Structure formats: C-alpha cells, structure tokens
Amino acid sequence: MTEAVGARGGRRVRLVWVYPDLLSTYGDRGNLLVLTRRASLRDIEVEAVEVNADEAVPDDGDIYLLGGGEDLPQILAATRLRADGGLARAAERGAVVFAVCAGYQLLGREFGGVDGERLPGLSILDVTSGRGDRRGVGEIVADVDPVLGVPRLTGFENHQGVTKIGQGARPLARVTLGVGNGDGTEGAYAGKVLGTYLHGPALARNPGLADLLLGWAAGPLQPLPGVSEEWARQLRAERLASATPIS
Ligand code: GLN
Numbered sequence: 001m002t003e004a005v006g007a008r009g010g011r012r013v014r015l016v017w018v019y020p021d022l023l024s025t026y027g028d029r030g031n032l033l034v035l036t037r038r039a040s041l042r043d044i045e046v047e048a049v050e051v052n053a054d055e056a057v058p059d060d061g062d063i064y065l066l067g068g069g070e071d072l073p074q075i076l077a078a079t080r081l082r083a084d085g086g087l088a089r090a091a092e093r094g095a096v097v098f099a100v101c102a103g104y105q106l107l108g109r110e111f112g113g114v115d116g117e118r119l120p121g122l123s124i125l126d127v128t129s130g131r132g133d134r135r136g137v138g139e140i141v142a143d144v145d146p147v148l149g150v151p152r153l154t155g156f157e158n159h160q161g162v163t164k165i166g167q168g169a170r171p172l173a174r175v176t177l178g179v180g181n182g183d184g185t186e187g188a189y190a191g192k193v194l195g196t197y198l199h200g201p202a203l204a205r206n207p208g209l210a211d212l213l214l215g216w217a218a219g220p221l222q223p224l225p226g227v228s229e230e231w232a233r234q235l236r237a238e239r240l241a242s243a244t245p246i247s
Contacts, residue, residue: 014046022077063098104188154198156200
C-alpha cells in the first residue's frame with residue numbers, strides 16, 4: 001500500500017465528507033470529527049473536505065464519509081452521486097468508503113423509495129435494500145466479523161429500509177439487539193468499502209471501527225494512551241449497559 005506523505009514528512013489522510021447538505025442525520029458529522037481527532041493524536045496530518053450536492057466529488061480522497069438521510073434527500077443524493085461518478089471512481093481506485101444508513105443503502109445496487117419503488121444505487125457495494133414492514137428504531141448492539149478485529153458495536157438506528165447482502169460483500173456484524181439489515185446481520189463490507197445502519201455517531205461509540213478505517217487508509221496505527229480513550233470508554237460502557245435486553 002502506498003501511504004500519503006504530508007508537508008511535514010509524516011503521514012497524511014484526505015477525508016471527504018460527501019453531501020453534508022443532504023446526508024447528515026443524528027450527528028453523523030461526528031464521524032468526520034472522530035477520524036480527524038484520532039488521526040491527529042497519531043501525528044497523521046488531516047485534510048478534511050466537505051462536498052455539497054452541487055459540487056463535484058473529488059476522486060483523490062483517502063476516506064469518504066456518507067451519513068444518513070430522510071428518503072427524499074437520500075434519493076436526490078443517489079441521483080447526483082450517480083451522475084457525478086467521483087465516489088465510484090474513488091472506490092474503484094481502492095479509497096476507503098464509510099457510509100451510514102441512507103448512505104449505506106445508496107452504495108448498493110438498489111434501495112426503496114418513498115412508496116417502496118425500486119431505485120438504482122451506485123453499485124459500489126453488493127447489497128440490495130428495500131422498504132421493510134416496520135421501522136427499526138432504537139439502540140442496536142452487534143458483534144463484528146472476527147476477521148476485522150473490532151469490538152462489539154453499539155449504536156442507534158432509525159430506518160425503514162432492510163438490506164440483503166450479495167455474494168460480493170460480507171455482513172459487518174451479527175445483531176444481538178436491534179434490527180440492522182433485518183435478517184440478523186448488520187451492515188456490510190467488501191474491500192475497503194463499509195456500510196452500517198449505526199448512528200451514534202458510529203465512530204464516536206466505536207473507536208475500534210474508526211481505527212479500522214484509518215488504518216486501511218494510513219497504514220498501521222499505534223494504540224492511543226488510555227487517557228485519550230477514556231471518554232469513548234465511558235460512552236461505550238454507558239450505552240452498552242443501557243441497551244441490555246430485559247429478560
Ligand atoms: N431513508 C432511509 C430509511 O428509512 C434511511 C434513514 C436514515 O438514514 N436514518 O431506511
């Protein structure tokens with residue numbers, strides 16, 4: 001893997017926050033802040049670019065972030081991203097893509113519109129979404145594919161969509177509480193493209209996932225000192241305790 005070298009001679013990552021004007025529900029912008037912070041703590045230089053829906057998506061970023069959105073902004077975002085082509089080119093080139101909820105659905109082959117109509121996605125990730133019978137709303141807990149070495153996920157979900165994973169992708173995790181994809185799995189990944197239904201923001205609640213993405217883009221990472229992890233540790237402990245199913 002080639003690692004980008006910054007002006008100070010160290011490592012550098014270029015983060016691209018895709019369509020914050022359309023896709024950014026439940027504080028998903030926090031994912032950008034967490035990646036920026038965790039990179040800076042390791043002296044990795046960060047350039048963060050926010051690209052609105054009337055702008056071209058640069059295809060030379062290292063990590064692309066997409067958030068959740070209501071149905072109509074999601075449909076508009078998918079239409080524009082398909083026409084723009086920058087995100088698909090970046091993914092093709094091996095850039096990291098991390099997408100949440102509406103962003104996750106639109107990376108796939110198709111997703112459900114307002115009345116359940118089948119709408120084309122970007123086909124960057126081999127998943128197919130449609131509208132489910134009921135909304136998945138509430139806390140979600142899921143155990144990550146052990147291959148990825150990421151601790152149990154905690155998050156918040158609010159979506160009507162259900163998602164089926166095709167041959168070309170793997171489930172990100174197995175749900176122990178909540179809905180996720182709707183079949184007992186949660187999220188999906190293939191190569192360096194990863195989608196999830198988790199808000200929270202996902203990377204604030206799951207720093208292990210943040211480091212997985214950062215490591216994919218910047219190479220091996222040193223663990224952070226305990227003091228830098230304390231807030232995330234407390235947040236995880238509190239959220240996981242609150243999400244324990246009542247038996
Ligand atoms: N509109 C999509 C759904 O309801 C995504 C919602 C979201 O991003 N929170 O499934």
